[in-house]
Amino acid sequence: MTMQRDVHDELRARLHEAAEAHEPNRERILARIERGMAGQERTDHRATRPPLWGWARIVGATAAVAGMLAAGGYAVASAVKDDTRQQQTVAVSPTPVESPDATSRPPVSPKATPSSGGGAQDPVEPSGPPSSPEKSTPSAPATVELLPATDDDDDGPLWSDGSVDPHSNDFWAQSNVTVKAKQEVTALTVQLRIAQTGGVSSTGAWRSLPEDDFTLTVTEQDDFLVYTWVLKEGRTLAAGEWVFAGQYDHDRGGRDAKDDSYVIAGVSDGEDRSLGGGFAAQDDGDDS
Structure with missing residues (x-):
């Protein structure tokens, strides 16, 4: 040929x-x-x-x-x-490429779920600063040592308080631990424990202090979801007031926080400090 x-x-x-x-x-x-x-x-x-x-x-x-x-x-x-x-040549159009699936959607935030009344509920934001959720350090161990529980929320220059954020809803909640220091803090560990009341799973965490100053570990131990923030070695905190918050989903309905607790261990004024407390149960009749 x-x-x-x-x-x-x-x-x-x-x-x-x-x-x-x-x-x-x-x-x-x-x-x-x-x-x-x-x-x-x-x-x-x-x-x-x-x-x-x-x-x-x-x-x-x-x-x-x-x-x-x-x-x-x-x-x-x-x-x-x-x-x-x-x-002479014949031009052939290229094979058309399928467009992305028009039905694909980004995941829905857990804070935008409907209320128990059946109507749609507007998304809510935590009362803390708009920082991205922290992630646990990859090198952190699978479990952490639980600090001894205490009901003393005041120890010398340190003071603390635990509360459920008012923006929590029937599907999602945020627990806040507030720490006040009258003097410089050279060591600090904050541990938040959320009782497993059904469907409790972490959705994030944040703190009002620089993220690089702390390591965060999130574990499940003894039917508790445990958030642990540890001040890195060599870092110090000046006198002030700070917030540590843990966010989590839970089963539908008003959640009772009576079994939740927090523990704080630190060093201030050259002495070891230990304090902690619990969270008041949510009022089921509160419509706010």
């Missing part, structure tokens, strides 16, 4: 060259016409030929030349046409 195509290509190339090189010899044709006309005027024996025969020869010669030119032109045109036809 390739050899035949090469032969055809070579033939077309030669026909192109022959057509471009061919130039009709106009002077030769005119000379032949003049000789034919001059022959009619001779008085010798050839003058006896009928004039019609001389003109027939002239017309025949002219027609033969015209026929050769027409045949050559047709051959060149056919070769060019075949070459053009073989060089």
Whole structure:
């Protein structure tokens, strides 16, 4: 198949060259016409030929030349046409790419779930600063040591308080631990314990202090969801008031926080400090 195509290509190339090189010899044709006309005027024996025969020869010669030119032109045109036809290509449109699924949607925030009354409830935000939820440190152990429980919320220069955030709803809640220090704190561990009352699972955490100053660990121990913040070695906290918050989902309905608790261990004024407390049970009749 390739050899035949090469032969055809070579033939077309030669026909192109022959057509471009061919130039009709106009002077030769005119000379032949003049000789034919001059022959009619001779008085010798050839003058006896009928004039019609001389003109027939002239017309025949002219027609033969015209026929050769027409045949050559047709051959060149056919070769060019075949070459053009073989060089034509067909454009094919690319395969269409499917568009992304129009039904895909980002996940719905747990804070935008409907209330127990069946109507839609507007999303709520925690009362703390709008910082992104903290993530537990990858190197943190699977379990953490639980600090000894205590009901003393005041120890020298440190004071604490535990409360359920008012923006909590029937599906989601946030528990806040507030720490106040009258003097510099050189070591601090805050542990928040949320009792497993059904469907309790962490959705995030934050603190009002720099994130890089603390490591966070979130574990489940002894039917409690435990958040533990530890001040990194070499870091200190100036006197002030800070908030540590844990966020979590729970089963539908008003959740009772009476079994939740927090414990704080720190060093201030050169002495070890320990304090903690619980959370007041939520008022089921509170519509706020």
